[in-house]
Amino acid sequence: MNTPPDRRTRGRTRAGRLAALDAWLLATERPLLEAPGEAPVVDVGFGAEPWTLLELATAVRSVNPSLAVVGVERDPGALRTAADPCAGAGVALREGGFDLNGLAPARLVRAMNVLRGYTGAEAEAAHALLGTGLAEGGLLVEGSASADGELCTAHLLRKVDGALRPEALWLATDFTRGFAPIQFRDWLPRDLRRSVKPGTAIHGFLGRWTAAWDATRAGLAPREAFRASAERLAASGEPLLRVENLLAAGQVAWRYAGG
Ligand SMILES: C[S@@+](CC[C@H](N)C(=O)[O-])C[C@H]1O[C@@H](n2cnc3c(N)ncnc32)[C@H](O)[C@@H]1O
Numbered sequence: 001m002n003t004p005p006d007r008r009t010r011g012r013t014r015a016g017r018l019a020a021l022d023a024w025l026l027a028t029e030r031p032l033l034e035a036p037g038e039a040p041v042v043d044v045g046f047g048a049e050p051w052t053l054l055e056l057a058t059a060v061r062s063v064n065p066s067l068a069v070v071g072v073e074r075d076p077g078a079l080r081t082a083a084d085p086c087a088g089a090g091v092a093l094r095e096g097g098f099d100l101n102g103l104a105p106a107r108l109v110r111a112m113n114v115l116r117g118y119t120g121a122e123a124e125a126a127h128a129l130l131g132t133g134l135a136e137g138g139l140l141v142e143g144s145a146s147a148d149g150e151l152c153t154a155h156l157l158r159k160v161d162g163a164l165r166p167e168a169l170w171l172a173t174d175f176t177r178g179f180a181p182i183q184f185r186d187w188l189p190r191d192l193r194r195s196v197k198p199g200t201a202i203h204g205f206l207g208r209w210t211a212a213w214d215a216t217r218a219g220l221a222p223r224e225a226f227r228a229s230a231e232r233l234a235a236s237g238e239p240l241l242r243v244e245n246l247l248a249a250g251q252v253a254w255r256y257a258g259g
Contacts, residue, residue, distance in 0.1 A: 011048030011078050017149035018052045020172040022059035027243045032107050033063050039107040039135045040068035045114035050082035057091045072096045098129040105135035111142045120191035131164040143189045150176040151187045168253040179222035181209035
């Protein structure tokens with residue numbers, strides 16, 4: 001296995017950038033979030049300001065007020081900046097990296113916008129390392145978002161029988177930039193972004209979605225075109241996970257083969 005390199009990424013983040021992801025997790029992972037026990041929710045690489053970490057804590061505690069939430073960063077400056085607001089919100093902080101620095105096995109590990117600059121193989125190695133910190137049945141969420149979260153995608157990877165199983169690719173748009181399926185290409189998780197080439201599963205998926213969009217979009221606003229194309233795609237047998245109100249909000253997940 002490749003060892004993830006020590007890549008420096010800038011810590012830029014924005015309030016609300018990952019709000020769509022919080023909404024998806026609340027809608028689809030309630031049993032995981034509500035389960036009793038000590039297993040924490042961990043946000044790795046929360047960035048120069050703890051906005052999205054604090055938002056995640058508020059979201060998951062809306063369904064389980066006693067949940068332990070931990071922010072992990074390797075940047076001491078980010079940890080200093082986050083110290084007071086996180087203490088006030090009951091969110092623990094820990095200096096560390098993808099090995100989660102000895103935390104108890106987590107129910108959810110989120111690592112958003114931390115693998116910029118990694119190759120596909122390096123990203124896979126990072127997934128494997130992040131997965132070692134997950135409890136059985138836990139979820140690893142790793143992906144990318146545009147600066148304000150207008151477009152956002154993430155791998156959903158589940159720990160099953162001690163191994164990470166790719167479950168689905170979650171995709172979200174807020175329609176600020178209109179809508180076309182190909183818009184997601186530049187915001188795919190690192191390993192997928194590099195493999196949008198003829199013959200790959202992700203290339204095929206984006207192509208089929210584009211065909212469904214072309215067939216349905218005439219006269220429709222972006223939001224309606226998103227919905228209509230996703231419905232058409234699902235009707236054709238594509239394994240698309242949809243949650244009614246989140247479909248209207250611009251969110252779907254594409255189940256991976258075997259996921
Ligand atoms: C672009 S920011 C992302 C902030 C936030 N997660 C978001 O999506 O808006 C990336 C952060 O990841 C941190 N980071 C990168 N690699 C890391 C690693 N191996 N372990 C912990 N933090 C890491 C960086 O220090 C930086 O603060």
